[in-house]
Amino acid sequence: MRLKKRIVQVNNLHLSYHTLDGETKALSDLSFHVSKGEIITIVGPSGCGKSTLLSIISGLLKPSSGKVTIEGIEVTDTRKDVGYMFQNDLLFEWRNILDNVLIGLEVQKKLTSHSKEMVEKLLSTYGLKDFKNHYPNQLSGGMRQRVALIRTLAIEPKSLLLDEPFSALDYQTRLIVADDIYNILKKEKKAAIMITHDISAAMYTYKQTILLHKKIQGHIIIYFP
Ligand SMILES: Nc1ncnc2c1ncn2[C@@H]1O[C@H](COP(=O)(O)OP(=O)(O)OP(=O)(O)O)[C@@H](O)[C@H]1O
Ligand SMILES: [Mg+2]
Structure with a gap:
């Protein structure tokens, strides 16, 4: 069996925000990888660190510790071959x-x-x-x-980061667009990480899902390929 090429590698990522109100741990010890043609969905409640994770992978935010590599190169800045679709359009x-x-x-x-x-x-x-x-x-x-x-x-882009691409869509359109996006990503063999609140759509269409949870901030609870 041929091993699929790993595109995005996330290793022991930690991030804490420091504000006047104190420290917020947004991510702690998160590790996973995404291979060529793979789509990983991230699900989890509001505030569990989903957008923070994409901002680190895209190079917009530096982790407190740990690292992200894309095609073996450590992310230290934004890259032209990474497409980032923000939560706000x-x-x-x-x-x-x-x-x-x-x-x-x-x-x-x-x-x-x-x-x-x-x-x-x-x-x-x-x-x-x-x-x-x-x-x-x-x-x-x-x-x-x-x-x-x-x-x-x-x-x-070779890899795509999508933050809640379906949140403003009604249920029916969401199913169609989820399918469309899935087909495009598969066809183009992109490595994609997609955040969604819609756990059922995530499981049904995308299968590979990482669940982040607020109470155990940043930890993967389920990861099933
Ligand atoms: N710039 C910031 N400064 C301080 N704290 C922040 C900042 N951005 C996010 N946080 C805090 O970090 C935690 C994670 O935020 P993040 O935006 O990653 O959550 P999220 O999972 O994307 O939530 P949502 O589903 O609502 O978009 C939250 O507790 C949030 O309040
Ligand atoms: Mg968010």
């Missing part, structure tokens, strides 16, 4: 949908006719083709989240 209200989706490519100077074509195709697949000239405030919450996802996929 962070769309620019003054740019239309197409310009919002293209912004990552613009910043990375990767705007070509090929990349534009790919973006148009993604907009069409996600039912946003007719809205590309609209502005974010003319879209529903679910549509905005789809725009944010397309923007993340547009830079063709």
